[in-house]
Amino acid sequence: MRYIVFLAPQAMGCVYSALEGYGAVDSMPDVQRLIAALALPHDDCVVLDPALLTADNAQAIVANLAQFPRPVVAFSSVSTAALDSIVILAQRTPARFLFRGIANERSALARALLLPPDAELCAALLSRIDAHMELLPPAIRERVLSMFRVGDGPHSPDALSAAVSLTRRSVDRHLADAGFVSARRLVEAAHLTSAYRAITRSHIPFHAIASLLGYKTPRTMDAQFTLLLDTTSGKLRARPLHVAEAADVLALRLTERKPHQKSGASHAAAEDMKPSLTLINGRSRPRHVRLRTSGEPVSKP
């Protein structure tokens, strides 16, 4: 992967350290060169410091990114100059923002740089699930869209519900009504789209990708890949799927169930719910049926 970097010299070290040798860095000496580089149809990841941009520069970058979409990482300290440009970028680009000066910023930067979302795959996927997305309330829709486009965001169904200021139950119900399988699967799909580029277009070891995504082992990551894409990370690297094909499979896995006519707790996001101690397949548990600790019946009722 190639990175177009426009940062202050002291921040460059952080980028090199986070990249750990994976990827080539092309440092831009001034903002004009940066804007010129963004006007070319490549899909390199852009790493920039918004504090070094004026509002006009930010607008020019937004225009170029609209023409040739690519992942953007904004790495900056918190200052008024930076925030003026950050707001422009946040409203009109899929930029990911990292603020300097916090503990663990290196690991966050590593994830942002090594796992930038695949813009093409995201666009293809979002076009396929567009009809379902339209059925979601605006707050959830915006959040889910940004989750895929930015490659960051709520990392769990609970965090997603907190981010949209709704209860977990309401989010599950809205997602089920729109025909999505579950919030968990959406979060996992966002993980996959952010890892897709690293798997298909880099030589980053699988254990590093799994670790950056929060999976304990590559095997756990592969289990999710198999669930969502019918393939493992190794097979995907050896024989990358065509983006349209990957988007088709992924869209199908996200929306395998049809939209419900009625919403109800029993229908909502069955996958996310823990096995009930009182309900089996939506029915009351007969007294004679004993349950395992996992919640499954010992024998079929």
Place this chain on the structure above:
Amino acid sequence: MIDMSFLQAFATAQSDAEFARAAAGFTLLQIYDTVRTNGLTSFQLDAIRKVEHELASMDAAPSVRTALEAMICALPFWESGGPVRVGRQATYSALLMYGQALGSEGEWPIAESVFALAGMDAELDGETWLTANARLLMGRAARMCADWDTARIAYRRAAQLGREAGDFSIVFRAQIGEANILWSRGDLRTARLRLTSIAKRAKQSCPSVVPRITLALAGVANTAGEYEQAITLAFGILDTLDDDELKYQTLVDLASFLTDYGLPSVASTALRVVQRTAPDRHVRRHATLNLFFLAAHHEDAATFDALHAALADEGLTARQKAQYALFTAQGCRRLGRLSEARAAAEQAIRIAKQYQHFQLVFEAEAELRDILLTHESASTTMPWRSRRRESTGVGASDDVTPNPSAVSIALDSVSPGIRRVVDSLESMAADSELVMSGAQ
């Protein structure tokens, strides 16, 4: 948001500048609270501008000033940014920076409450990664306040959230923090087992945290009296570190282990490297205070006086002021300046009592008793009985409390492994001196 830690800071402030610093932070947190609850209005913007105006003429540490300025910049953008809510992320980041800056100035109780606030609010906004960071830092702040239960709860939550956010670095650092609580409380065996198991898992999924675990293991070994192992472990990771913060923490800890082993002059060498080359002011100040401790116990009068004068001009935190007075008392007693020693010990007791650093109160009282005994012995020409354990020194890093001045051992009698450490440190010190002279 009225927090006891702020009220305590106001009540114990020793100067107008100290009061103003705490008041600026407190006011900004109040403004943050109202912006969060009611949104941004012209009243809050006016209040932010006033704090900004006050801050311009305030005597504050650079890190605290930077963090407060970051909050001033971020608050007006609270609701900006679209679906990513980048204004909120900036504000939470600024809050965490403020907490970190307070911690580096030794104001851990306030830092703890700032981290608690940031963690709670960021979690409500679904900002998992920032929440995990806030809980991790809160765990550390609570540990520094000896609030073990809160620290443990915060670390556990940080580990959960770190896992959720997919950041193994946070997960393992939280687990290291929890193990550190164990050995801080004396359970060395469990701490060692826990750290070894964390190291095994971290090697697979997050190798970047392994040096931190090794350093923690070295701390456990040192506390257990296995000084050579502690020195070897700490020295072993020194070359592998690309993180400045951890590198200097390792050097300071190594100095502490060397002191305990009985090589205070080598410890001084390590501390001088930190004092000359560390980029952060508080790290350099901490190293100087450690050097002063060693000078008080081992060095000649000229070195002791030079460091005493150098520290007199430093902006020390309350705890450091008490330590400075205590080490002055210890050094003066050793050099036979008993009236000066007595005044310094009394000052140490007064400051430590005022800021409720009870361990230091106890040590300063013991020191005062020794000074009086020495005085009496001198008048009856009785020789002073030397003791192996005199007092607790400066915490080398925050995680390590070094043992007191140990009996010095000759360099000729150390093992080849330790000899290699000594040679490397001397070469590093020579390099740092060259850098210093080049810079000058």
